[in-house]
Amino acid sequence: MPQSTETLTVEAKADNSADLYRNFFNEMREPDGTVRLAYAALADLIDNLSIESLVTKQRAADELFRRLGITFAVYTEGGSTERLIPFDLIPRILDRSEWDLVERGCLQRVKAINLFLHDIYHDQEILKAGLIPPELVLLNSAYRAEMHGVDLPNDVYAHVAGIDLVRTGERDFFVLEDNVRTPSGVSYVLENREIMMRLFPEAFDGQSISPVGNYPERLLENLRAVAPRGSDDPVVVLLTPGRYNSAYFEHVFLAEQMGIELVEGGDLFLRDGDVWMRTTEGPVKVDVIYRRVDDEFMDPLTFQPDSMLAVPGLVSAIRSGRVALANALGTGVADDKCMYVYVPRMIEFYLGEHAILNNVHTYMLREPKQCQHVLNNLENLVVKEVQGSGGYGMLIGPASTAAEREAYKARVLHNPDNYIAQPTLSLSTAPTLCNDQIVPRHVDFRPFVLSGKETSVIAGGLTRVALREGSLVVNSSQGGGTKDTWVLER
Numbered sequence: 001m002p003q004s005t006e007t008l009t010v011e012a013k014a015d016n017s018a019d020l021y022r023n024f025f026n027e028m029r030e031p032d033g034t035v036r037l038a039y040a041a042l043a044d045l046i047d048n049l050s051i052e053s054l055v056t057k058q059r060a061a062d063e064l065f066r067r068l069g070i071t072f073a074v075y076t077e078g079g080s081t082e083r084l085i086p087f088d089l090i091p092r093i094l095d096r097s098e099w100d101l102v103e104r105g106c107l108q109r110v111k112a113i114n115l116f117l118h119d120i121y122h123d124q125e126i127l128k129a130g131l132i133p134p135e136l137v138l139l140n141s142a143y144r145a146e147m148h149g150v151d152l153p154n155d156v157y158a159h160v161a162g163i164d165l166v167r168t169g170e171r172d173f174f175v176l177e178d179n180v181r182t183p184s185g186v187s188y189v190l191e192n193r194e195i196m197m198r199l200f201p202e203a204f205d206g207q208s209i210s211p212v213g214n215y216p217e218r219l220l221e222n223l224r225a226v227a228p229r230g231s232d233d234p235v236v237v238l239l240t241p242g243r244y245n246s247a248y249f250e251h252v253f254l255a256e257q258m259g260i261e262l263v264e265g266g267d268l269f270l271r272d273g274d275v276w277m278r279t280t281e282g283p284v285k286v287d288v289i290y291r292r293v294d295d296e297f298m299d300p301l302t303f304q305p306d307s308m309l310a311v312p313g314l315v316s317a318i319r320s321g322r323v324a325l326a327n328a329l330g331t332g333v334a335d336d337k338c339m340y341v342y343v344p345r346m347i348e349f350y351l352g353e354h355a356i357l358n359n360v361h362t363y364m365l366r367e368p369k370q371c372q373h374v375l376n377n378l379e380n381l382v383v384k385e386v387q388g389s390g391g392y393g394m395l396i397g398p399a400s401t402a403a404e405r406e407a408y409k410a411r412v413l414h415n416p417d418n419y420i421a422q423p424t425l426s427l428s429t430a431p432t433l434c435n436d437q438i439v440p441r442h443v444d445f446r447p448f449v450l451s452g453k454e455t456s457v458i459a460g461g462l463t464r465v466a467l468r469e470g471s472l473v474v475n476s477s478q479g480g481g482t483k484d485t486w487v488l489e490r
Contacts, residue, residue: 024426027428061089088467121330147318154226166445180335182292186250288324343359430465441466442471466480467480
């Protein structure tokens, strides 16, 4: 029974901003206002709880995040600031048919990306076929000539991939971008589920929800699967830039969950062509490095000579097959925002299939006509740096001022090759607890794809939510939060 004089209707009418979200796809409700079947049990539960009860649970969750130190860094001109990532208590739910579509699309996309990466570092057949301009690959700042001709175990380059999706309709999922360098966020997936089960166990009653807690085990299995031949019991380590990195919490968390050593560059060294780890019991040979360090800092003998983050000579060990690196050097070519445009072509070229998940229409500002169109319509478009991430360096036209657009136009004209543009998307909404009421807020979705001997997708993922009223920006660095994501097994 309710604990207050008034029950809570999900997405309460008390929200004065309801009209802002009226024309967007509602994850929970049909157009006529009825609750979608996947949300039925949750909606019944929430309608029989008081707002006070939900707020109390939310505050307990916030306190638990604080005690566990689940943080991220926000970078500013003055440096970086540690913040707790906001967590919303109301889960985002996908039924089995919705998940099957997402899963098939992500598997297809990552398989094609791995084939593309193997191709551009070997025979370059897709370039010879004229399907991708060679300069976009070979002159790309993320292309690593050092990897040309290097054979990798199982031909896997992107061992961990995060595919960012947005939803605009019942069956309309669009890929916003591919993350195949050092994708982050899976620790929040696991911790969100743990906290939900601890603080809101009644929400799981009668629900058949796919587990996510086996992710570390599956990741470790895939990492061991790409160890150099002859490694009967491969030693895997997680290489971190250190505690000042924005995702350091995740590095510590995953290393602990996998039962492997968390190391920094100074903990590793080369001897006789192999990579070794310093330990209190003497050197231990390393077979696989799960790195969370960007390419340019990985080896001062090959890349930035002043880098203190990684291992002198590491590239030579990789090229000779003495150690495996996940994700491989040079994967960044595939998630360059200009390359994103060509992924459907990759799928058709390598797999002989049409893309299951569509791209968002994208303007390439390196093309003069497209650039001019974008500059004439900045107020209606989102413009991004091709190598940008975290929501930094982008212009959201509808939310910008005339002065901001003029300043951004000057940046684009200085180097148009560095930018792409996309229409403002109609991101779906999900019920979210904000300011002691349940209101719709925009969400996106990042499933995680693991590649080793086989390719698989964790049944769930990272749902990010734009907590600011009317905002379409879900990045935690820009005020966004996260939700637990449920995939119903039946």
